[in-house]
Amino acid sequence: MTNEGNRGRPRSQQARQAILDAAAALLLERALSEVSMDAVAQRAGVSKATIYRWWPTKEALALDALYAEWNTVRPFPRDTGSLRGDLLSLLRPWARLASSRPYGRVLAALLTTAQSDPVFATEYRQRFVEPRRDQARALFQRATERGEIPAGTKIDVALDLLYGPLYHRLLHGHAPLTDxxxxxxxxxxxxxxxxxPA
Structure with missing residues (x-):
């Protein structure tokens, strides 16, 4: 006997993924300001009501679409035995993906919105910034446990030193983001x- 409660779930997940894929494609084709929920619905083959079931605003959808695209990179790198190796294993695949398409334009639009909308700014940090920092933070914690770096290392400052230059090139485009x-x-x-050395 078919379980009625589970019948809609696969279709629902397929629709959600279709929306994310459509939003990502449209964001890479044109500016965020030129992407409408109508266009996303038409590209994904769903109704606008279906989109609003998960995303209250276009910006929230764009945020999740970009995160889903970038989350295709291995979420947690293997233990290479050194902090340097771990960081390269984490950052190089992301840099290759980020520089492969015009993601800088999408990110710049989201940052502009975050600067003028405090509610979206909180959402942006919680759903996009912090998950990536948490990945790198775990590598520093692992290095501390190995005794590779001092226990008092200012990890958040270290993360800014690492991510700052990468995002700088991605956003400004003044030089390539290479390995x-x-x-x-x-x-x-x-x-x-x-x-x-001692």
């Missing part, structure tokens, strides 16, 4: 983090 640049950022940041 070599990621390596240079990691090496220069670790020069100030790792303890020197």
């Amino acid at each position: 070599r640049f990621v390596r240079d950022v990691v090496d220069m940041a670790l020069d100030g983090i790792l303890p020197g």
